[in-house]
Amino acid sequence: xxxxxxxxxxLTVDRNLVDAEVALSETQVSAPPWTLNTSPISTSxxxxxxxxxxxxxxxxxxxxxxxxxxxxxxxxxxxxxxxxNGGTTWSTPERIFLDPFSFVVDKVDIAVSDNGDVHASWVExxxxxxGYTLYYAVRSSGTWSDPEIxxxxxxxxxxxxxxxxxxxxxxxxxxSNTSRIRFASKxxxxxxxxxxxxxxxxxxxxxxxxxxxxxxxxESRDTLAARYSxxxxxxxxxxxxxxxxxxxxxxxxxDLALDGxxxxxxxxxxxxxxxxxxxxxxxxxxxxxxxxxxxxxxxAANWTSEVTATTVQSGNAPADAILLVPSIxxxxxxxxxxxxxxxxxxxxxxxxxxGVCFQPGNLSSKKYKLPTSFTERMVKPQIEYVxxxxxxxxxxxxxxxxxxxxxxxxxxxxxVSCYDQYFPVISRDSS
Numbered sequence: 001x002x003x004x005x006x007x008x009x010x011l012t013v014d015r016n017l018v019d020a021e022v023a024l025s026e027t028q029v030s031a032p033p034w035t036l037n038t039s040p041i042s043t044s045x046x047x048x049x050x051x052x053x054x055x056x057x058x059x060x061x062x063x064x065x066x067x068x069x070x071x072x073x074x075x076x077x078x079x080x081x082x083x084x085n086g087g088t089t090w091s092t093p094e095r096i097f098l099d100p101f102s103f104v105v106d107k108v109d110i111a112v113s114d115n116g117d118v119h120a121s122w123v124e125x126x127x128x129x130x131g132y133t134l135y136y137a138v139r140s141s142g143t144w145s146d147p148e149i150x151x152x153x154x155x156x157x158x159x160x161x162x163x164x165x166x167x168x169x170x171x172x173x174x175x176s177n178t179s180r181i182r183f184a185s186k187x188x189x190x191x192x193x194x195x196x197x198x199x200x201x202x203x204x205x206x207x208x209x210x211x212x213x214x215x216x217x218x219e220s221r222d223t224l225a226a227r228y229s230x231x232x233x234x235x236x237x238x239x240x241x242x243x244x245x246x247x248x249x250x251x252x253x254x255d256l257a258l259d260g261x262x263x264x265x266x267x268x269x270x271x272x273x274x275x276x277x278x279x280x281x282x283x284x285x286x287x288x289x290x291x292x293x294x295x296x297x298x299x300a301a302n303w304t305s306e307v308t309a310t311t312v313q314s315g316n317a318p319a320d321a322i323l324l325v326p327s328i329x330x331x332x333x334x335x336x337x338x339x340x341x342x343x344x345x346x347x348x349x350x351x352x353x354x355g356v357c358f359q360p361g362n363l364s365s366k367k368y369k370l371p372t373s374f375t376e377r378m379v380k381p382q383i384e385y386v387x388x389x390x391x392x393x394x395x396x397x398x399x400x401x402x403x404x405x406x407x408x409x410x411x412x413x414x415x416v417s418c419y420d421q422y423f424p425v426i427s428r429d430s431s
Contacts, residue, residue: 033416062081087413183197
């Protein structure tokens with residue numbers, strides 16, 4: 001297998017420096033606890049975006065993304081790359097499937113089963129009919145299967161936002177179809193007939209060690225509200241949904257992570273009234289909010305009150321208002337690693353990857369910032385954690401117009417140290 005060597009550069013400084021960074025021409029380098037690659041995972045010169053990330057039981061890293069050409073915004077397909085040495089080198093991106101008459105419209109979500117098989121799900125839109133197809137494929141012994149069709153929808157329906165989970169040989173997929181959450185499973189080799197769960201969007205699904213399915217999503221109730229539901233019978237039936245966000249919040253994006261059977265949720269939201277306004281876009285500032293449920297999550301009383309996990313300003317991009325896109329994982333001592341993209345007051349023209357190691361027990365957090373030279377925008381981080389190391393893929397963008405933009409998928413590694421220094425959390429509002 002051909003591998004692309006990434007330039008992993010580290011400077012020796014005190015590892016307790018949270019935000020240490022340095023720029024060398026246009027090559028990003030980093031100081032502990034960060035290590036960044038200086039070459040993309042995606043093919044150089046082609047537009048690549050919306051990465052997903054998964055890690056196998058053997059520590060192998062897997063990422064998938066959509067990738068096209070610099071000449072066309074719609075000529076893109078589902079691609080995949082893997083690393084067997086902790087992100088130091090990555091395989092040459094391989095195309096999962098080619099349909100010359102369609103293009104990928106959203107993320108290519110992936111999951112890894114215990115035997116090392118890689119599962120992928122994505123949506124493509126037909127250039128002629130404008131219809132949508134939700135695909136699934138599996139990579140076994142180094143080869144991708146022919147894609148299977150989970151659902152198709154004719155124009156003017158809009159299908160996107162697939163989320164994939166694997167457990168004990170069972171495959172679960174949720175997605176949005178015209179602002180309705182759909183769900184299907186593949187058990188004993190057969191796909192179930194898709195069902196509608198609710199009038200919602202942006203679903204994210206996970207399955208715990210007991211086989212319980214956990215689902216978070218956004219529902220339109222004047223503004224977008226964060227909601228939760230679960231299923232104990234492989235998605236045949238679902239519990240009544242629980243509201244996670246309060247009524248004065250407008251939620252933009254959402255993610256969840258499991259710690260055993262405990263559920264942790266992060267979502268980006270802005271205040272409907274009385275919130276801060278972004279000085280460039282003149283739109284409400286989006287902050288990451290956090291809540292968790294230790295047990296019996298179908299009872300609203302068991303969910304903690306939402307808190308703002310950081311005081312760092314985040315939110316809408318000045319040019320095109322890309323969403324916050326948070327990603328969350330739970331690490332060894334129960335802390336929540338939360339990363340997202342946003343803007344800082346010292347450089348409001350470029351988005352950065354920001355984050356915290358949040359300690360729910362005492363409502364404190366240690367802040368992190370991905371080192372940057374402020375010559376590129378860094379957005380849409382996705383994280384995985386294992387054995388003291390957080391692995392991240394993210395989208396790096398240069399330029400503010402379609403004619404000058406390039407988009408690449410990059411990798412970063414964070415040597416996690418969350419227990420030696422905390423900063424108190426101060427909420428932006430009194431809700």
